Amino acid sequence: MRPAPPTRRRGRLMKRGRAASIRTCVGCRVRTVKSGLLRLVVVEGVIVPDPHGRLPGRGAHLHPDLGCLELAERRRAFPRAFRVPGPLDAGALRARLAAHAARQQDGQMVSDV
Numbered sequence: 001m002r003p004a005p006p007t008r009r010r011g012r013l014m015k016r017g018r019a020a021s022i023r024t025c026v027g028c029r030v031r032t033v034k035s036g037l038l039r040l041v042v043v044e045g046v047i048v049p050d051p052h053g054r055l056p057g058r059g060a061h062l063h064p065d066l067g068c069l070e071l072a073e074r075r076r077a078f079p080r081a082f083r084v085p086g087p088l089d090a091g092a093l094r095a096r097l098a099a100h101a102a103r104q105q106d107g108q109m110v111s112d113v
Contacts, residue, residue, distance in 0.1 A: 027071040057082075
């Protein structure tokens with residue numbers, strides 16, 4: 001019997017010779033490397049960015065772009081992604097993404113959203 005050829009692990013992408021985790025943006029539904037997305041969590045009904053990925057709770061991922069945020073809100077994707085009932089407040093997240101976009105437009109280096 002011949003051994004089966006090795007298969008690529010599902011949900012992973014090779015990055016610099018190592019496997020990188022793949023996540024889906026809740027706004028545009030594009031699958032990409034986890035490091036290219038911003039992790040979000042819900043704290044007392046407010047969507048909070050978690051750039052270091054250490055806050056407790058169920059997380060969702062989003063491109064650090066206002067267009068993806070608007071698309072996620074229009075599709076009502078946040079309550080489904082976080083598995084919580086009712087509307088969530090995304091005001092703080094919107095302000096943070098707007099500031100990020102302004103800094104990026106000014107040409108400043110932006111490493112953390």
